[in-house]
Amino acid sequence: MKWEGNRESGNVEDRRGSGARLGGRSIGIGTIVIALLGSYFLGINPMTIIGLLSGGQVQTQQAPIQETPADDQMARFVRTVLADTEDTWGTIFRENGGTYQQPRLVLFTGRTPTACGTGDTAAGPFYCPGDQKIYIDLAFYQTMRERFQVASDFAQAYVIAHEVGHHVQHITGIMDKVDQVRRSGTEKQANAMSVRVELQADCFAGVWAHHADRARGILEQGDVESALKAASAIGDDALQKQSQGYVVPDSFTHGTSEQRVRWFKQGIESGDLNTCNTFAARTL
Incomplete structure (x- = not known):
């Protein structure tokens, strides 16, 4: 992915350095992955799992930001990708007679306060409609490399573009309508609706990539394949098979690997x- 030298967004808050630590020790990636899986499939607070696995209590500790060269480059990458989504969605909204309201992106470590409650590294990147902010701990990209063997810049950009897709859903009113339906239905129905929300965000990420490449030629050989690999790796079926050896379709909240790949391809x-109207689609 070609991104070096492109515009960097000013809508980034850097809160790194005030994260969660356990008994004076840093939380390891392995612990975070286990906590994420426990939270995802069992509904357990990820910080509870981290505390049990680490034999200590979670404490929030303030410390000055100490960036390594790799961290600094990754922060620049995130700011550049966010800027590209701002330019792309700004153009799309103008062409459709609207004005794009840009989200903010928060870099953090461990835990951080949000309008949606306390944000945890263990939850992975997420969007909070309450404050219209995207939250990401850069350690997630290390997890992508080590656990999913996905390391390309474009695959990492896809993660940000997916969360920006949720912001688009929020400011266009899609999220509000979906929430109304989810509150009135069963857990199975709510999960099914969540799948459609996530797949549409995948499609919106593809739409961004399509227009960004046409305008600025950001894609290089192998980029699309790497993003598709990332989408496939984080499908509900793939994660459940990896963690428990079998799948429970009624518990899916993000879609299968095949579905995530299909809708990203649809957009790009x-x-x-x-x-990208996943809500009208008869089959996903």
Whole structure:
């Protein structure tokens, strides 16, 4: 992915350095992955799992930001990708007679306060509609490399673009309508609706990539394949097979690997928001 030298966004808050630590020790990636899986499939607070596995109590500790060269480059990458989404969605909204409200992105370590409650590294990157902010701990990209063998810049950009897709859903009113339906249905119905929300965000990420490449030529050989690999690796079925050896379709909240790949491809190939209406699709 070609990103060096492109515009960097000013909508980034750097809260790194005030994260969660256990008994004076840093939380390891392995612990975070286990806590994420426990939270994802069992509904257990990830910080509870981290505390049990580490034999200590979680404490929030303030410390000055100490960036390594790799951290600094990754922060620049995140700011550049966010800027690209701002430019792309700004153009798309203008062409459709609207104005794009840019989200903010928060870099943090461990835990951080959000309008949606305390944000945890263990939860992975997420979007909070309450404050219209995207939250990400850069350690997640290390997890992508080590656990999923996905390390390309474009695959990492896909993660940000997916969360920006949720922001688009929020400011266009899609999220509010979905929440109303989820509150009135069963858990199974709510999960099914969540799948459609996530797949549409995948499609929106593809729409961004389509237009960004046409405008600025950001894609290089192998980029699309790497993003598809990332989408496949984080499908509900793939994660459940990896963690428990079998799948429970009714518990899916993000979609299968095949579905996530299909909807990302739909967006990047068409570049048309109208093709991303997962809520009207008979089959996903």
